[in-house]
Amino acid sequence: MKLSRRGFLGWSGTLVAAAAGCQGIRAIGDLQAATYEAEVPPQGIEGWVASVCQQCPGGCGIQVRTITGVQDGVKRAVKIQGNPYHPISRGSVCPKGVAGLQALYDPDRFRGPMKRAGARGQGQWQPISWEEAVATVVQRLRDLRAKGEAHTLLLMAGQVRGLMQSLLLRFLEAYGSPNYLSTASGCEASRQTLFLTQGIAEPIAYDLENSAYILSFGAGLLEAGWSPVRQARAYSHLRQGTPGRRGRLVQVEPRFSVTAAKADEWIPLRPGTDGALALAMAHVIVSEGLYEKEFVEAWTFGFDDWQDAAGTSHLGFRSLVMNDYRPEAVSALTGVPIQTIVRVAREFAATRPAVALAERGAGFHTNGLYNRLAIHALNALVGSIEVPGGTVIQRRPPLTPLPPVTRDAAALRGLAAPRIDGAGTVKSPLASSVVSALPEALRTGSPYRPKALFLYYANPVYSVSEFVRHPELLDAIPFIVSFSPFPDESSRHADLILPDHTSLERWQDDPIEATWGPAVLGLRQPVLEPRHQTRHTGDVLIQIAQGLSGTVAAAFPWKEFSEALKEGVRGVAGAQGGLIMTTPFEEARQRRQADAGFWLPTYKTFDEFWSQVAERGGWWDPAYSFGNRERAFRTPSGKFEFFFQTLRQRLEALTRRGAASGVGLDGLLDALGIQARGDRVFLPHHEPPRFVGEEKEYPLHLIMSKPMSLAGTRTANQPWLGEIPNVRTSRPWEIAVEINPESAHKLGIRDGDEVWLESPGGRLRLRARLYQGIAPEVVHVPFGSGHAAGGRFAEAWGANPNRLIGGEADRLTGTPALFATRVRITRA
Amino acid sequence: MARWGMVIDLDRCTGCQACVVACKAENNVPVVAPSQAQAGRSMHWMTVIPEVEGEFPRVRTRFIPRPCQQCDSPPCVKVCPVQAMTKSPEGIVSHVFARCIGCRFCVQACPYGVTYFNWQAPTWPADLREALNPDFAIRPTGVVEMCDFCHHHLQHAREAARAEGREVRGEGEYTPACIQACPARALIFGDLDDPTTEASHLARGPRAYRMLEELGTSPKVFYLKEG
Ligand code: SF4
Numbered sequence A: 001m002k003l004s005r006r007g008f009l010g011w012s013g014t015l016v017a018a019a020a021g022c023q024g025i026r027a028i029g030d031l032q033a034a035t036y037e038a039e040v041p042p043q044g045i046e047g048w049v050a051s052v053c054q055q056c057p058g059g060c061g062i063q064v065r066t067i068t069g070v071q072d073g074v075k076r077a078v079k080i081q082g083n084p085y086h087p088i089s090r091g092s093v094c095p096k097g098v099a100g101l102q103a104l105y106d107p108d109r110f111r112g113p114m115k116r117a118g119a120r121g122q123g124q125w126q127p128i129s130w131e132e133a134v135a136t137v138v139q140r141l142r143d144l145r146a147k148g149e150a151h152t153l154l155l156m157a158g159q160v161r162g163l164m165q166s167l168l169l170r171f172l173e174a175y176g177s178p179n180y181l182s183t184a185s186g187c188e189a190s191r192q193t194l195f196l197t198q199g200i201a202e203p204i205a206y207d208l209e210n211s212a213y214i215l216s217f218g219a220g221l222l223e224a225g226w227s228p229v230r231q232a233r234a235y236s237h238l239r240q241g242t243p244g245r246r247g248r249l250v251q252v253e254p255r256f257s258v259t260a261a262k263a264d265e266w267i268p269l270r271p272g273t274d275g276a277l278a279l280a281m282a283h284v285i286v287s288e289g290l291y292e293k294e295f296v297e298a299w300t301f302g303f304d305d306w307q308d309a310a311g312t313s314h315l316g317f318r319s320l321v322m323n324d325y326r327p328e329a330v331s332a333l334t335g336v337p338i339q340t341i342v343r344v345a346r347e348f349a350a351t352r353p354a355v356a357l358a359e360r361g362a363g364f365h366t367n368g369l370y371n372r373l374a375i376h377a378l379n380a381l382v383g384s385i386e387v388p389g390g391t392v393i394q395r396r397p398p399l400t401p402l403p404p405v406t407r408d409a410a411a412l413r414g415l416a417a418p419r420i421d422g423a424g425t426v427k428s429p430l431a432s433s434v435v436s437a438l439p440e441a442l443r444t445g446s447p448y449r450p451k452a453l454f455l456y457y458a459n460p461v462y463s464v465s466e467f468v469r470h471p472e473l474l475d476a477i478p479f480i481v482s483f484s485p486f487p488d489e490s491s492r493h494a495d496l497i498l499p500d501h502t503s504l505e506r507w508q509d510d511p512i513e514a515t516w517g518p519a520v521l522g523l524r525q526p527v528l529e530p531r532h533q534t535r536h537t538g539d540v541l542i543q544i545a546q547g548l549s550g551t552v553a554a555a556f557p558w559k560e561f562s563e564a565l566k567e568g569v570r571g572v573a574g575a576q577g578g579l580i581m582t583t584p585f586e587e588a589r590q591r592r593q594a595d596a597g598f599w600l601p602t603y604k605t606f607d608e609f610w611s612q613v614a615e616r617g618g619w620w621d622p623a624y625s626f627g628n629r630e631r632a633f634r635t636p637s638g639k640f641e642f643f644f645q646t647l648r649q650r651l652e653a654l655t656r657r658g659a660a661s662g663v664g665l666d667g668l669l670d671a672l673g674i675q676a677r678g679d680r681v682f683l684p685h686h687e688p689p690r691f692v693g694e695e696k697e698y699p700l701h702l703i704m705s706k707p708m709s710l711a712g713t714r715t716a717n718q719p720w721l722g723e724i725p726n727v728r729t730s731r732p733w734e735i736a737v738e739i740n741p742e743s744a745h746k747l748g749i750r751d752g753d754e755v756w757l758e759s760p761g762g763r764l765r766l767r768a769r770l771y772q773g774i775a776p777e778v779v780h781v782p783f784g785s786g787h788a789a790g791g792r793f794a795e796a797w798g799a800n801p802n803r804l805i806g807g808e809a810d811r812l813t814g815t816p817a818l819f820a821t822r823v824r825i826t827r828a
Numbered sequence B: 001m002a003r004w005g006m007v008i009d010l011d012r013c014t015g016c017q018a019c020v021v022a023c024k025a026e027n028n029v030p031v032v033a034p035s036q037a038q039a040g041r042s043m044h045w046m047t048v049i050p051e052v053e054g055e056f057p058r059v060r061t062r063f064i065p066r067p068c069q070q071c072d073s074p075p076c077v078k079v080c081p082v083q084a085m086t087k088s089p090e091g092i093v094s095h096v097f098a099r100c101i102g103c104r105f106c107v108q109a110c111p112y113g114v115t116y117f118n119w120q121a122p123t124w125p126a127d128l129r130e131a132l133n134p135d136f137a138i139r140p141t142g143v144v145e146m147c148d149f150c151h152h153h154l155q156h157a158r159e160a161a162r163a164e165g166r167e168v169r170g171e172g173e174y175t176p177a178c179i180q181a182c183p184a185r186a187l188i189f190g191d192l193d194d195p196t197t198e199a200s201h202l203a204r205g206p207r208a209y210r211m212l213e214e215l216g217t218s219p220k221v222f223y224l225k226e227g
């Protein structure tokens, strides 16, 4: 009897199978074994290449396994694992890291340079040669420059650092445009927090692994945070890393996130009241004398009331928190019980080292900067600044600086033009870039009309709400070039697609930013030859610059990106310190030697250095000297400032400049939406948050998170990740709105119902999931899916909450207030 | 002879699911389309089960990574009519696809729900096929598949050890893919009978327990309670 497998299956699906008796089935099973030929993927020679993941800004070192086929000679990347030598990842990866293979082999990648063949937004292309592509860009840019319109070139970039970022900025400087726009909006407020309090314009970094108590105000510590693998490692260490000690984690936020789930205590609070809560805790710590007196006296400014040179007295932080932030009052405002405020404040002050985090949640409101400042003030109160387990400042690898750029007349003229987004002006005094101001500039043509736009790992039509709703706004820019390797919403509006290699196909340095103390330089190198007709954007930039000739060409003297890269890395090789990445054991040995005064490098020449870096994946300098206070405080007072003198100077300078037009400080504060007056403006304080949408019509607050599998805008087309979007529900390919069961019940919504989620800005259809872990007045939707363009998988699932977000911002820093939108929800 | 086992520290696990994707990649486990996934047919040999308890605001969640529990007394092996489910001398339960007739008795028998049935032939877009692991055959429609502690890693480790004329070490040489990936060091692997391994030490510790122990399956996967 011959049975096909399928035929047999149909039969065995019924109870008849059991009745047939074991004997018969076993015989058929053996038959199958004899005839079944398994399909095995191509076999070949194994190799391993060290590189750096680029699925998120985490900067994890990876090792990629390659197989070069014996039959077809094709080299394939078949596995990604952590690089055990790399200090950020130490041999591990997150799920996105593993799925990096699916970025390389993304079936919908752009395969070569193309020009637009249909209308803007249609996504129809016609392949062209690289020569034609580069020549077209050169021609357009040359024309602009000749017309004195160099400043109308905008360059929008997402997460980028190291040499590539330097080259982008350098290009703008040589060409003559002030308009570098960053879509990495989260960093600005963190940078300003450190700048106002410590005088250092960099995002805050944390020495998490050595902390004993982490008080997190909405930080996405265990979701897709700023460096997920390192954060997971730090968390694990906090819990079980030291025998006999289990560090504590307290999470403050309106939703029971993954971080909250893993915390010892979850404290839900009303959206936008984080700063007030932190200040009430400060009240307890100050009134009970629990603060680190030595540090506060010697190293802070503005703690007690003080008098300036003119004899005017000013309010100190102590009086402020004692008068304005009694736990009773703050409890009513935040919804957090008084006992909880008092208890957590005491725990925080009594445990050393303790650290307060303010990334994401607390910062995504209109009062984001003040919230962050209030939270960072807690760190100062307990002296957790530049100490193990506290906040630190990220060291940078000593790369050779690029030679200065010569600016010709056209460049000087262009650079003198105002920025397109009003960053640094009365509109957003502390901002360096405000992408969300671009739609308005495009609508009004003020301060001028942009004539060209470069998109480098930036996808505003997905990530900037106003562009999500009105992608056609981009069409006001006559010439758009996208360097994206993958199709996306914004590239659909481009005139030229000049696709970059994916990260596993190119050379790139990856210096760690804003993560922890030590300087780390990872190296990305081609794991295999580029699979398609793509080109390194660094090379393309060099070619465009050289096509433009003159000083622009002179600023880019390299043949290709990798040449510039080697030149930069030379500085590290010559720096007399640090070490090639290696095992912790070997590291400890080398450090002992270094401490004893012998720094014995493993290399003699630069070539040796380079080949070791390429083999191991990078270089780093584990030495971080804690307690170097002079270095940590570069404010006017040389101390941690509770009273922000820099903010005062900045706002006063802007008012003086505006004085002619009759705008006083009060007028400026009004325009910025700041209600405080007098000294309070320059102290950490609670600003009442503003929300988009009337409470009567839109009774719920919308908040978002970045789940581990969906970092930003690039991973939704990777099916391994689409299958695991949310560990909390374990439902593949599902992005739902989470709602408290009680609120859902009132609205007649059941678990799994299709609903409309509606804000004043727009609406979104998705499934509702009832969840006990969310405050009744709040609903939650994750970021990262719901793409209109981005490949076959990305376009097939999820929902993009950016569509709903209203236009509010923390106007001081220009950070979009992502959590400041009210919504309503109805059954679909 | 080694008795390989896994310890899962629930206190360290952050629910990141790196283990889930690493497993998927290592073993060429097919991706299941959204429509099939809705019907509960998604395939994850390693998965993270969320356990939510309580009411707002007193909610508690535990993330429980769940590979095959690798029972010393495996029900799936007992019920398999064609000996496709087998237990090796070292105690590793694995599944011989070529023998499987797709009767799914094992799916019914397993109390942990770790066996998956291929309802459809796996399909990958041509580009994604390139990333398939050459160490593992692709399964056709109609067979069951499940976690076998990355048995092929043991084979590789054994070859390497044999070349040096010795046995595979109790830890560090043979490591399943999920464990390689885990950033939180929540997964620890080793010879449970070798008292010097971290895994055997932790499995005997006060926080250790096994899933549905009362069924008498004697899993070789141990969980460590939080706290
Ligand atoms: S944390 Fe970020 S950089 Fe690290 S493996 Fe995951 S995606 Fe890659």
Ligand code: SF4
Binding pocket: B012, B013, B014, B015, B016, B017, B018, B019, B020, B048, B065, B181, B182, B183, B184, B185, B186, B187
């Ligand atoms: S990789 Fe580790 S931390 Fe992440 S879910 Fe799996 S066991 Fe937990």
